[in-house]
Amino acid sequence: MQQERQRKNNYPMNTFMTMSLPSDIHYARIASKTAMMVAEFFSGQSGIAEKREEFCHAFELAVAEAFANSVFNAAPQEKERQVMISFSSEKSELMVSVSDANPEFDPEMQVPDILSYPEHGYGLVLIRQLMDSVRYSRQDGMNQLSMIKNAG
Amino acid sequence: MTVNEKKCKGITIVSLNGSLDAASAPGVLNSSSALTDTQSIVIDLSGVDFLDSSGLGCLVGIARKKREQGGDVRLACLNEKLRKVFDITRASRLFDIYDDAEYAAGTAAKK
Amino acid sequence: MKTLIVIREADYGWLTPLFPGVHPLVMPICNKPFIEYLIDFSILAGSTAVRIVSDGPLNDVERYCENGSRWGIDISYASILVDDDLDAVMDKNARYCSEGRMMVTSGFIFISYEKKHELKPFVAMAPAGTLLRGSTGSLLLTGTPENVGEVREPAPCSLVELDSIGSYYRLSTEILNERPSPYVLPGYSNEPDxxxxxxxxxxxxxxxxxxxxxxxxxxxxxxxxxxxxxxxxxxxxxxxxxxxxxxxxxxxxxxxxxxxxxxxxxxxxxxxxxxxxxxxxxEDRHLLSGMKRDGIFGLGLFRYLFHAAVSLLFILLLFIPYLLLAPLLKIQGKWKNRTMTFQGVQQGKNVIVVRPSIAGEGVLSGLARSLSLDRFAMLFSALSGRVAVIGSFPVEAGRHQEAATSVLMPGYRPAVFSYAEAEDWPVNAEDSSIVERYYAVHGSPVQDMVLTVKAFLNRIHAQDQP
Missing domain, CATH: 2.160.10.10 (Hexapeptide repeat proteins)
Known part of the structure; x- marks a missing residue:
């Protein structure tokens, strides 16, 4: 009961894994595959079999998008920078946070009309649809995009 | 990402295999001239196991350029994961999507 | 045999503005989503696979039906373009349709039947062609019959077109009134009606x-x-x-x-x-929709003053503990100030509040949590009227789909303490919103004060539990 309450009050999630990757698009697949494996591991651990594939794919895709977003958002001369990815959980919710020190961006961006053949701008739309909850914060010069999905 | 081409009823079928994502998408365009010329083609996606928004953007770009020049792109064999990306972004409104690449080539040839 | 269910956005376009946020294919008719009736019919007619085809989004349908294993069949999905005719639809699904006998339903239709055991033999024997036709939908068969035999006319089923809210209502009441047995899911009661x-x-x-x-x-x-x-x-x-x-x-x-x-x-x-x-x-005063716009705080002026007074009381009460505990916990690194954005009473108007997290299992953290010191800063927001002192558990902006709050929780009013906490209600979003709705209607200023105190005490009590 107490934990239940705390969860509702603060969403303090228990971070169990963090990784830091170079801000280079070639690492995006490592990030997304890792996210998929973490989601697989997590949903297995919590004994949730139903819609497991969908759950894992959601993390795979959302992290791919967040990572690419972060890399493309970086100024070109700042290749040295890193993208931080951390995984946290509480009960049946899994959260992944992707952070970087790049310029601020608009997390509410909408995709332009599909019939005008837009080649960019689908990423955040996908993330918002795939996840139960998406939070963007800007603090101390860092962007953090936190994405939560319930495996239940 | 590997790219293969074959002809079927005079129409080129370009088969993509692997992940079509932000890292691989720029290279795809250079790997096959059929993707950038004005001829109608079918892109067989049965071997694509992962598609992200950059990969989708790449397909949308191919379709736009072809259609501007009188050609067309048909897509074939999207798995559930790819379908989801098309569904959320509503990109399914842009493409003729078939469940059989050779059949798609047949209908393209008739036009 | 396989079934192709073809439904276009234009077929159900009339329904979308009436029920925003519900995909028409999973809209309930009695206690089952619409699409499940067509799936049931396909199975009774002898299908082993169903493909749902649309020019609109199918994500919500997919989430509900998944791969069909629940019904023991294969369910798949495909997209078509707005102006594809039925031939083009069959072309696009050529591989799926290649194995002979197919049943194709087209349009936003319901197929009613009297005796389900007659369906399968009939469909197996009937010649290819249109079985049922309405002005907006049809049921047809392609390919050679699976069985040879004398086909008894007419078809043991009929077509109900869903083309207006009236037809939808009539169908639901008809199923309920006259013959729920072949369609409706059994409930927990043994009585037939x-x-x-x-x-x-x-x-x-x-x-x-x-x-x-x-x-x-x-x-x-x-x-x-x-x-x-x-x-x-x-x-x-x-x-x-x-x-x-x-x-x-x-x-x-x-x-x-x-x-x-x-x-x-x-x-x-x-x-x-x-x-x-x-x-x-x-907009009736007994209904919550009216309350949502009741003053800028979601409260009448009188009720606001009351809330402000209660929050002032709590500020005075918690001031000393806050001064003592917060700096200590900050030094220990257990107290982290965070700014959170919550959805306001009115859609699109967010409320930004400071809501620290207090981590750790120590005595001090426990004490701080039990005194609700994490809510201390929020009390000032209540004093200024940006949130209520008691009401709904604040929903984070961006959490859940947009628009969900006002539709799902009439009477939503972000607050320092929630009615659910006062009632010690199991903390589960669905359940607690019910309690919140109840009090949003039945609450009075005095009751609000009592419940605020109760919520506060409950949180102390909750900390004591192992």
Whole structure:
């Protein structure tokens, strides 16, 4: 009961894994595959079999998008920078946070009309649809995009 | 990402295999001239196991350029994961999507 | 045999503005989503696979039906373009359709049947061609018959087109009134005309008159009468002395006190007259839709002053503990100040508040949490009227889909403490929103104060538990 309450009050999630990757698009697949494996591991651990594939794919895709977003958002001369990815959980919710020190961006961006053949701008739309909850914060010069999905 | 081409009823079928994502998408365009010329083609996606928004953007770009020049792109064999990306972004409104690449080539040839 | 279900956005376009946020294919008819009736029919007709094809989004349908293993068949999905005709649809699904016999349903239709055992032999023997045709939909067969035999005309099924809210309402009531048995999911009650779901609470003096279908998590308050001929969805409250008959209440609907809902469809705060198709957002003072716009704080002025006074009281009470504990915990690194953005009373108007997290298992952290010091900063927001002192558990902006708050939780009012905490209600979003809705209607300033204190004490108590 107490934990239940705390969860509702603060969403303090228990971070169990963090990784830091170079801000280079070639690492995006490592990030997304890792996210998929973490989601697989997590949903297995919590004994949730139903819609497991969908759950894992959601993390795979959302992290791919967040990572690419972060890399493309970086100024070109700042290749040295890193993208931080951390995984946290509480009960049946899994959260992944992707952070970087790049310029601020608009997390509410909408995709332009599909019939005008837009080649960019689908990423955040996908993330918002795939996840139960998406939070963007800007603090101390860092962007953090936190994405939560319930495996239940 | 590997790219293969074959002809079927005079129409080129370009088969993509692997992940079509932000890292691989720029290279795809250079790997096959059929993707950038004005001829109608079918892109067989049965071997694509992962598609992200950059990969989708790449397909949308191919379709736009072809259609501007009188050609067309048909897509074939999207798995559930790819379908989801098309569904959320509503990109399914842009493409003729078939469940059989050779059949798609047949209908393209008739036009 | 396989079935292809073809439904276009234009077929169900009339329904979308009436029920925003619900995909028409999973819209309930009685207690089952629309698409499930077509799937059931396909199975009874002998299909081993179903493909659902549309020019609109299918994500929500996919989420509900998945791969069909629940029904023991394969379900797949495909997209078509708006102007594809039926031939083009078959071309695009050439591989799926290549194995001979196919049944194709087209349009937003319901297929009714009398004797289900006659369907399979009929469909197997009937020659290729159109079996049923309406103005907006049809049922046809392609390929050679699977069995040879004498085909008995006419077809043992008929077509009901869903082209207006009236037809939708008529179909639902017809199924409920006349013949639920071949279609409707069995409930928890053994009576034939009475389907009742899980966790249905009927208060003293409330009455249920058959035939009815009632979903899960439904509260029927004192003196309320439900039925005859009522379809009630899940997460619904019918408040005191209200009656619901010849009506459908969709999921997450609240019916206030002393209301008579007769021959209507209610969804959230929208009330629809199926005969005329007119829909209105309910503004009656007993209904919560009216409360949402009650003053800029979601509270009347008097109630606001009361809330401000209570928050001031709590600020005075917690001031000293805050001064003592917060710096200590900050030094220990257990106290982290965070700014959080919550959805305000009005859609799109967010409230930004400081809401620290207090981590750790130590005595000090425990004490700080039990004194609700994490809510201390928020009390100032209550003092300035940006949030209430007691009300709903604040929903983070961006959490859940947009628009969900106002539709799912009429009476939502972000607050320092929530009614659910006061009632020590199991903390589960669905359940607690029910309690919040209840108090949002029945609360008075004095009760608010009592409940605030109760919520505060409950949080102390919760900390003491192991």
């Amino acid at each position: 009475c389907h009742i779901g899980r966790n249905v609470v009927t208060s003293k003096g409330a009455e249920i008159i058959k035939p009815v279908i009632i979903g899960n998590n439904v509260q029927i308050m004192k003196g309320a009468v439900v039925g005859p001929f009522a379809v009630i969805g899940s997460n619904v409250i019918v408040d005191r002395e209200s009656t619901v008959s010849n009506s459908m209440l969709l999921d997450n609907t609240y019916i206030g006190e002393n209301l008579d809902i007769v021959g209507r469809i209610a969804y959230g705060n929208i009330l629809i007259d199926p005969a005329s198709g007119v829909s209105i957002a309910m």
